[in-house]
Amino acid sequence: MTERMSNQPTRWFWILAIAALVWNLLGVMAYVMQVSMTEEALALLPKDQRVLYETVPAWATAAFAIAVFAGALGCIALLLRKSWATPVFVLSLAGVLVQMFHSLFLSDALEVYGASGMVMPILILVIAVWLVGFSRSAAAKGWLT
Numbered sequence: 001m002t003e004r005m006s007n008q009p010t011r012w013f014w015i016l017a018i019a020a021l022v023w024n025l026l027g028v029m030a031y032v033m034q035v036s037m038t039e040e041a042l043a044l045l046p047k048d049q050r051v052l053y054e055t056v057p058a059w060a061t062a063a064f065a066i067a068v069f070a071g072a073l074g075c076i077a078l079l080l081r082k083s084w085a086t087p088v089f090v091l092s093l094a095g096v097l098v099q100m101f102h103s104l105f106l107s108d109a110l111e112v113y114g115a116s117g118m119v120m121p122i123l124i125l126v127i128a129v130w131l132v133g134f135s136r137s138a139a140a141k142g143w144l145t
Contacts, residue, residue, distance in 0.1 A: 009081070009143040020131055021075035024092075027068035027124075035061065048112045060102035067095030067124075071131065078135060083144040086135040093128040100125060 034053070042050050070092035077085035100121050103109045109117060138144050 007142040009138065009141075013138060013143060014079075016134065017075060017078040020127075020134075021072065021079065023127060024068060024071035024075050028072055031064050031068045034064070048108070052107060052109060052112055055107070057102070060099055060106075063095045063098035063102070065095070067092050067099055067128070070095060071128065074131060074135065078138065078144070081138075081144050083139050085144060086132065086139060089128070089132045089135050093132055096125055096128040 037053065042053060045053065070088050074085045074088035074092055077088055103121060135144070
């Protein structure tokens with residue numbers, strides 16, 4: 001009985017896993033809003049921002065989808081205590097890296113949004129890396145099966 005109890009995740013595990021799921025669901029919402037943006041909504045944006053939205057290549061949009069949907073799935077795996085959370089988070093991280101590569105190096109996003117526009121991409125990258133580490137740590141502690 002003691003061994004079974006020692007393999008139970010801490011309260012912090014559950015709090016962080018739920019917070020991570022909420023974060024990734026917000027990402028899913030952002031993705032859905034971006035890909036379903038109407039012509040009327042696009043017309044309301046300043047011209048430079050509208051051009052950014054209109055010129056995103058399909059592969060960058062696909063990377064965005066992979067990042068957020070894999071992230072949400074990884075969080076669900078964490079909550080179900082499944083070891084496949086880690087490879088799913090690695091897939092999500094790969095999606096983030098591809099998406100950020102486009103945003104930071106192949107588009108004019110830095111010119112359009114300025115240095116303050118770097119805050120969210122950095123935060124997204126940090127959290128994606130942290131989720132990989134968090135899931136690996138949980139697996140090493142025997143919390144994931």
